[in-house]
Amino acid sequence: MTLAEVDLYQAILARRSVRRYERTPLEPEELAQVRAVIAGVRPLIAENQYHVLLRDLPAASDLTAALGAYGRIANPPHVLVPYLLGDRHPLVDLGFRTEQIAVRLTALGLGSCFIGCLGREAEVRDRFELPGTAHLAALLVFGRPASAAAGRALNALVREVTGATRKLPAARIFHEEDFGHPTAPPLGLEPLIEAARNAPSAVDAQPWRFLWREGILHLFVKRWNPRYGPGLGQSYRLHDGGVCMGNISLALEALGREGSWAMYDGNGPGPPEHPEGLLPLARLELHQ
Ligand SMILES: Cc1cc2nc3c(=O)[nH]c(=O)nc-3n(C[C@H](O)[C@H](O)[C@H](O)COP(=O)(O)O)c2cc1C
Secondary structure (H helix, E strand, C coil): CCHHHHHHHHHHHHCCCCCEECCCCCCHHHHHHHHHHHHCCCCCCCCCEEEEEEEECCCCCCHHHHCCCCCCCECCCEEEEEEEECCCCHHHHHHHHHHHHHHHHHHCCCEEEEEECCCCHHHHHHHCCCCCCCECCEEEEEECECCHHHHHHHHHHHHHCCCCCCCCCHHHHEEECCCCCECCCCHHHHHHHHHHHCCCCHHHCCCEEEEEECCEEEEEEECCCHHHCCHHHHHHHHHHHHHHHHHHHHHHHHCCCCEEEEECCCCCCCCCCCCCCEEEEEEEEECC
16 A cells, blocks of 8 residues: 555544534635545546535634534534535435545544534525535534644544444444354455444444445445434435445545445345345445
8 A cells, every 4th residue: 555545544444523623714725635635526426416615614603503513513614515416316425425525634634524414405505505406415514623632632543543432343233145143354355344334424323234245245224223313314324324335435445446336226236135124225346
């Protein structure tokens, strides 16, 4: 791996949501780097059009609360508003693409936090004057993490790569051959599953589950996730499944490997047998 690839892989594992920011806006050169990251995002579904607005947040505003963030997010100087035009798996594609931005911001030393907006799409469309057909799932606030200490903590995470975390262990979310018993992934898959399980998700629901069978990695999400709450919130499973796929694709890139995703939507081969509580999302074919 080149240094840039190591940095990318470490950023995938090290990224954590940042909820306290330095108030000062980023320098124009830094914002130019952020724009370059946005321009480099890869699609999941090529025909969908992905757009991202970059907006400054006024110092005194509590726009993040107004936009429906849970918990307190202090002083983020900027926000990205990703939206998608196109109707094929919009929530999955939004998660897939915006996670690439979140990870690459970490690699730039910047902090970020998603703010989910499912159920409040109309309000967000109005506020940012988006087209009526724009699909939305989450905004991404970003800036410099609040204190030198926070910055150091982030760097320590980047150095140590793994550490104490509330993320489900690989051996609880990964299955081989069938769904009999969860197990640890085989060596070649481990770095991919490690990247996947470190993905962010709304209220840390971690809906993803994996089945490895005949050289294909099948991704499922739990159909019902109590943490998402009743109603519309359940659709975060699609967005967060996409986020998880984004991490796997970034890991493939960092490891110099290739693979292609195909969605389970009735157009290609069907999913392997699975428990009723799981929704088949996509399959990953590894090319090397
Ligand atoms: C779609 C989505 C919506 C989120 N919404 C919020 C939010 O409104 N407020 C908040 O503090 N964190 C929010 N988060 C951050 C999650 O709480 C966080 O990703 C999760 O707890 C895992 O922690 P980590 O990102 O540090 O790994 C959101 C994350 C995602 C993916």
